[in-house]
Amino acid sequence: MLAGRLDLTTGTFGMQEIPIPEPGPGEVRLKVEAAGICLSDVHLIDGTLPVKARRDFTQVTLGHEVAGVIDRLGPGVTPWQVGQRVLLHAGQVCGKCQPCLVRSGECLRVQTRGVDYDGGWAEYALARQDTVAAVPEDLPIEQAAILPDAVSTPYAALLETAALRPAESVGLWGIGGLGAHAVQIARLLGAAPILAFDLLPEARARALSFGADAAFDPREEDLRDKVRRATDGRGLDVAVDLAGVPAARAQAQALLGPRGRLVLVGVTPEALSVDNSLFFCTLMQQVRGHYGSTMGHLLQLVKLTRHRRLELSRSISALLPLADAPLGVERLAKKEGHPIRLILKP
Template identity: 60%
Template sequence: MTATMLAGRLDVRNKTFAVEEVPVPEPGPGQVRIKVKAAGVCLSDVHLIDGSLNPLFLSSDKVTLGHEVSGVIDAFGPDVPAGWTAGQRVLLQAGERCGRCADCVRLVGACRQVRTRGVDYDGGWAEYALATHHTLVAVPDGLPFEQAAIIPDAVSTPWAAIVATGGAAPARPVGVWGVGGLGAHAVQLLRLVGAAPIIAVDPIGAARERALALGADLALDAAAPDLRDRVLSATGGRGLDLAFDMAGVAAVREQAVSCLAAGGRLVLVGLTPAPLTIAQSIPFSYFGQQILGHYGSAPEHVIQLVELARHHRLDLGGSISGTLPLAEAAVAVERLERKEGNPVRLVLTP
């Protein structure tokens, strides 16, 4: 008799989500099976369910959601290199190279068609998950599974946006629009790299208070009519070197551009299908400003964050806004969609 497990499955044809019983997967060549201990619930999961995001490379009609995953190694397929052991604590990278594009075949450059866990192939909203061995990252004993799970994406995406795409520098002014799951970590991480001042913008009072507690120098209401003036005042009249849209809201982008300094850059981290427009394009060109797209993170960014947590440079204890059993995954999605309790991250525990 085939062993079964619970898994949170999305039918991409009709956008229906349900926790179902499915067979426990068997690891193939180069794969390990993980007994999942924690899996984050991301706004991207909400958008997959509501249809505003769609998988690009999914080969079937259903997919197990969940790209933020931690657990312990349970079983090995053939051809897994030595060094990993059963019971070892790990987190999983949120995606992997396709292995098929020209750069993957030549083993040079970035993959052109990265596959995302829980989007393009089965993820970790399940009791067990499969992972290619090179997507494993060892987790120190002192890092709780709930915190380890959210490092890929919730923490690594803003980290990569800050240090790679944005190139944040010490003592340079930065703005963060949206202090939810991504933005809250962005404030912490900008503080870590020495950006100053850090200006957080959010329409929710509790989110602004959280931003200040996490290290923002100033927190502003997005609806404030004098927002741009206050940003200019806080930056000595020059504006922001960097602005991050962590919310994926079209109106945010226009407001953020208006606050940029000459040569300033807006980094788009939050995802939205809404068109990107620049109302005042002549000054945008005149002042040499830029808009940069950003998606996810590279493997080294996750490894860096695990090391920062290991050495107590990064505390994610306040990031876990609640835990729910896997069977209540739909409840977690609804809570996040309604922003109930203004969560940073909700976590499923199979």
């Protein structure tokens, strides 16, 4: 089968013909029908997010946003059937750390699909049966594919990590694949006002069309005054860095109000600092790291999307053949057409 493979030794990415995998005990095999291209995939390829080769494998198939149809069951699989439309969670618990062994649900070494094991930029993909979720017939498969990260990550970040409450103000830095959905989710959760920040005018226009109350260029000299006016002089209750940019994090922290929470969603290896620890402490502000989501979040989003509490049709920017994965990566890296999500179709 054809697959998009990253060589963890050389850092090169390309399309390869590899054997079709066979599901082991407790696994299902998926005939992939849609797989999203995420900015983190771009960063894996360009080396911004380095992944080292391991003794058990030196190459990995990318892709953590995956949906399709089950075509084969491994031994011991009971809740699933061949022919079911499903999506795959973007990761899985390790099953070996202490929380996993006592089933506390707080795995210390969560594994990511397309990083720690083969993902879905392929004609077929394997998945552990506890990482599979059913896709209703009335949910387009391309929209289902982006739920596991583009939608579920900002959803979990705002709902759980930020603990965003109705009528709280929220600032969102980076209105790309995650940020566009964060705007919708913040509105769904009752945030007010919702302020978007992005260097690109196209992204700011997108934020407004998706429900933001205001959108700003982070370079505006009077930005602090504008945010103060928008929040009745208080500052932001929640600020979310969705881009993984140090300058955005510093600006977001500076615009926090009393007891404000800065949530870091965008991934970067860059150092994190607090500019003024005196104000940070006296105002009782917080910095909270965030990564991914749970299967529970994913199931909630399937239901919310089915009942049209979220509108994802505008999120599918283009469909590309699987063989054009390198082209899709290049388009996203260059922000060509300012896509929210490019979808690979095997």
